[in-house]
Amino acid sequence: MRGIGKGQTLLVLVAPEILNLVATAMTPSSMDTLTHLERLRTDLNKGNLDQDGLLLPELMGWLVLNGMRSEKIQFNLLSEQRLANIWRKNAYRELCGDARRRVGSVAATPRDRASLDVFRERLDYRVENTIPTSVDFHVKLTALVECHRALIFTDHDRQIIAHVLDQSRPFGAESSLEDGVGASTDSAPMTEVCSLNSEQVQEQEQEQEQEQEQEQEQEQEQEQEELPCEFVPRKYQRDTEGPTTWYLEELGIQAVPVCFKPLSTFGVFTAIGQTPRTCSFPEGVFFSENYYKAAWGLHTHRRLKNAMVVLEWVPDSNRDVSKMPCLPRPPSLSTHNETDLARAFDMLDADALGELQGDSLDNALEALDVPLRERPSVALDMSTTSCTLEAFKHAVLTRAVYRPAQNRFYVILSLPEAEVVRAHTHQRRYVDFSPGLPACDIMLHNTSAPGYPLDVFCVPRSRIVPSKRGAYQTTSVLEAVRFLDSEHHFSDTAVDAVLRAGVQHTEPMARKIWYDEVRACRRRPKIPGLALGAGDPRIRGASTFVANLPSDALGLAALFRAEDEFERLALRCTRTRVATAIAGKNLHAVDAFRAFDTNRTGLVNCGELWGGLEWLGVPGLSADRIYELMRLLDRDNDGLLTLPEFRLAFMGGGDDEDYDIMAAKLDRRRSLAGAVASTVPSGGIVPKPIVELAVAREGAGNFALKAVSKATLTKVKVKAHLQTQFNYVWSSRGVGAHTECGVWAPNVSLGLHKANRHRLNLGHYAHKGLRDPARDTKQHRMTLEVTDLNVLRLKTSDSMATVVAKLFPPPLRWRQVWNTIGKRIDKHLYVWAAIPPSSDFAHSSARAPICCIARNDN
The missing domain is CATH 1.10.238 (Recoverin; domain 1)
Known part of the structure; x- marks a missing residue:
């Protein structure tokens, strides 16, 4: 650097990331950051590092600022170490003295435990799901001092602490000493106020959505039990599995190879003398007899191969005159x-x-x-x-x-067939013509990745990819093959694609029976609700058909429940209309969700959804349509809409491009709405009375509740009862916690001599120490007991179930508020907060309860 100005030059390498940091830090208040960044890029591209240029002064200024920040970080670290040095030395002296004999015994004093805890470094493996809120460094040091006040002994220590705190205090903030140790004043420091104002300005438009997202991220995450993959045990046979030959040249003519059978004739054996059941599929879709022989469906049980590869071919790429449609038209409209x-x-x-x-x-x-x-x-x-x-x-x-193409054919191949076809067609990469290769265009598809073909082979004379016409019909065929392959995960678009492929021409119950028979011959997860007798999919209303299905099988349930594509088209258009109506009220999805959520549970049920849609002015609503719309939007199959589900439904769905397009259209709609009044009625949006799906899922017990007269209710007594029996759940032993504690579950079982009573489980109890809380005579733990005085003690009350279900219903759902994930312990603890079913009920404690089984009280 000493040669600068004497002929020596300086080469500056500026990475794009560094340039962005320079522009962000050095942008004048009167200029936009992007504009300033473009000016710096211009000087950098021109190599203008003269004093008259902009880049060199900005780089020097940023280096100075960066050095100041580094020194500030080092000063903060030194201040924290100076304070920690005080109580660490005092703790070390304590442990080297008489405390050595007391540590680890019942004679240990609180000061001994505090001294030992100073040298304990805890490891926390938790990953925060939000950006931590910044805390002023002076406030942090003050908190450290307060935490270790028991180890500050002398006035000299207090003077050092006061000096360090004064140095770390923001400029302009008044100092205040309490007991010789710096303490925070009632007024916040100036820097903290400025920081808060800055955050409010930056996050003003996103504050509501961020709060809701943080709440939803802490919701209950149910651990799905891994379902076993099994097939129905039968007398399967393996004879007559020899390969059937066919010639590739046959694909170049209009005639279909003899060993290709229409997919609409696919069926499995069920009983002797009974014709196999079939399902409707497009006329141009076949299956090879190397994959499955049609004769097997008449006389023998066979294990089915996975349908993984589909061959698509166009017999003559220059002609499009075939009358074989691969996207069947619907029949006459009813x-x-x-x-x-x-x-x-x-x-x-x-x-x-x-x-x-x-x-x-x-x-x-x-x-x-x-x-x-x-x-x-x-x-x-x-x-x-x-x-x-x-x-x-x-x-x-x-x-x-x-825009379907009528000159396309599809066939399901076995894996050996697919290997041979791919090997032969790859010869076209080296020769223009080879004997035995078909004069047609060929595409190999993987059913697990529709829209992304494995290989594309074109006739040598054209060397072009086949026409893009018929892209949707190919997607429809591949989704139909997935249905044949007994898959259970179908998105909304996949369900409609399967229906449009011709499956809608089969009655809903008949397609479910056919699906069950085919699935029984495959090794597939045994999902509750997919077996025969699980329910008639045609039953409307609060049907229990989908009560036991996992969330990823809801599309399959819709496939069995929908009569045809037009019913689902009306539902999807209704969803679009709701999104448009919300934007027409000049509302965002978060605002609409809060307006719909009349009970303030963070969830929208069927009644609230119906009332909200009527307030938006959506016409043609009924109970059955609300049920179907709820099932279309509900992703976790609980009969309730969460905020993420609501936003996904009414802010655009599908892929990212569809989401961006929908968001742009809704923003344009809101801008056109201008100052349209979107005030929610003063009394709130009144929910419509309807049987909730969330209640129907609990089973028939909710509908078997008996009516209870007022005379019977007058003899039902509810009283607080002292809980004296507990079952061990969890303790802090081995966790390394400051205070030993345990979690105990109440034992609410009653003997036969108290058959007319019911004791409620209102949650679990936290107890300081490791002993049974029943031995604690200083603190009493209570629960509620319901007694039916209409019957004697030894007789069971017929109305007890109804009274308990109506007055003390179970929580609507749970929200996780704390856990011990990241701690090196064998048994983790999860703390859940109960969400009442409505505003008429409340959970059993003002604080978040620790519970696995609990009820609400009103």
Whole structure:
């Protein structure tokens, strides 16, 4: 550096990340950060490091600021070490004295334990799910002093502490000493106030959403039990499994190889003399006899292979004249189909224009699952003429919105077949023509990744990828093959794709029976609710059909429950209409959720959803439609909507691009709404009376409750009862906690001589120490006991179940507030807070209870 100015030059390397930091730190208050960054980039590209340039002074200034920050960090660390040195030395002297004989025995004093705790370094493996709130360094040092006040003995120690705290105090803040040790004043330091104001300005628009997200991140996370993968034990046979030959040249002509059988004839053996049940599939989809021989379905049980590879081929890429449709058209419309299509159109036509245009047309294409890259051209074709209700029906019925290609065929191959086909077709990479190769375009698909083909092979003379027409029909076929493969996870778009593939032509109960028979021959997870007799999917209302299904199998339940695609189209258009209506009220999804949540439980039930939709002005609602809409939106199958589910439903779904498009349209709708009044009624949105799905899931017991007269209720006594029996749950032994404690569950069982009584479990009890809390005579632990005086002690009360269920219902759900994850212990503790079913009830303690089984009291 001494040669600078004497001919020596200096080469400066500035990484893009460093340049961003410089621009952020050195931007003048009168200029935007991005503008300043562009100016720095311009000087850097030109190599302008003269004194007249902008880059060199900014770099020097940033280096100075960075050095000052480094010195400030070192000063803070030194201040903290100076304070810790005081109580660490005092603790060391204590432990070297008489405390050595007392530590580890009952004679140990609190000062001995505090001295030992100074040298204990605890490891915390927890990962915070939010950014920690910044704390002023002076406040942090003051808290450390207060925590170790028992180890501050002399006035000299207090003088050193006061000096360090005065040095760390923000400039301009008044000092105050209490007992010789710095203490915080009533007024907050100036820097803390400025920091708080800065955070409020930066997070003003996102504060509500962040609070809700933090609450939802702490909700109960149920650990799903891993279900065993099993098949139904039968007398399976393995004979006649020899390969069936066919020639690749046959794919280049219009005739289909003989060993390719239509997928609509696929069925498994059930009983001798009984024809196998089948399910409707597209006419152009086949399965190879190397995958499954059709004759097996007549006389023998067979284990089924996984349907993993599908071969797609176009016999002649220059012709598109085949009459074999791979995306079947729906049959003639029934009265219900006409009603569903009309309702879908009305939901899309939010402005009541009588035609779809602009955003409403885009919403229609999204509800119909038209591929994103095809929507502009399809919208252009449909907008050339007015897209009225009749034009909308015609586009849906003729499948014109999907632009299907009629000259495509699909076949399910076995893995050995797929290997041979791929090996032969790879020869085209080295020769233009090889005997035995078909003169057609071929694509190999993996059913687990629709839309991403394994290989694409084109005829040598064209060397081009096949036409992109029919992209949705390929997706529809692959989802139908997944249905054949006994998969149980289907998204909303996948459910509609399976229905449009022709499965809707089979009655809902018949497709469920066929699915159960095929699934029984595969090694698949035994999911409750998927077995025969689990329920009729056609039952409407608060059906128990989906009560036991996991969240990832809800799409399959919808596939069995929906009559056809038009019913689901009306539901998805209703969801779009609700999102548009929320934006029309100039509300965000978080605001609408809070308006719907009348009971302030953080959840929206069916009644609140119905009342909120009526307030938004959504027409054509009924109890059955509310149930179906709730099942469409509910992701965890509990009959309730959480904030993430609500936001996902009414702020756009699907992939990221769909989400961005929906968010942009809703923002535009809110801007057009302007100052539209969105005030919630003074009395709140009144929920509609309806049987809740959350209650129906509990089983038939809720519906078997008997009516109780007033005379019977007058002889029901509820009193506080002293709890004297407990069961051990957890203790802090081996955790390394400051104070020993334990968690105990109340034993609420009663003998036969008290059959007319019921003792409530209101939660678990925390007890200081490791002994049974029943031995503690200083503190009493209470519970509630319900007695029916209408009957004698030895007789069981017929009305007790009804009284307890109505007056003390179980919590709606749980929210996790604390756990010991990260501690090196064998048995972890989880603390849950109960959420009451409504505002008429409250959990048993003002503080968050520690409980696994608990009830609410009112």
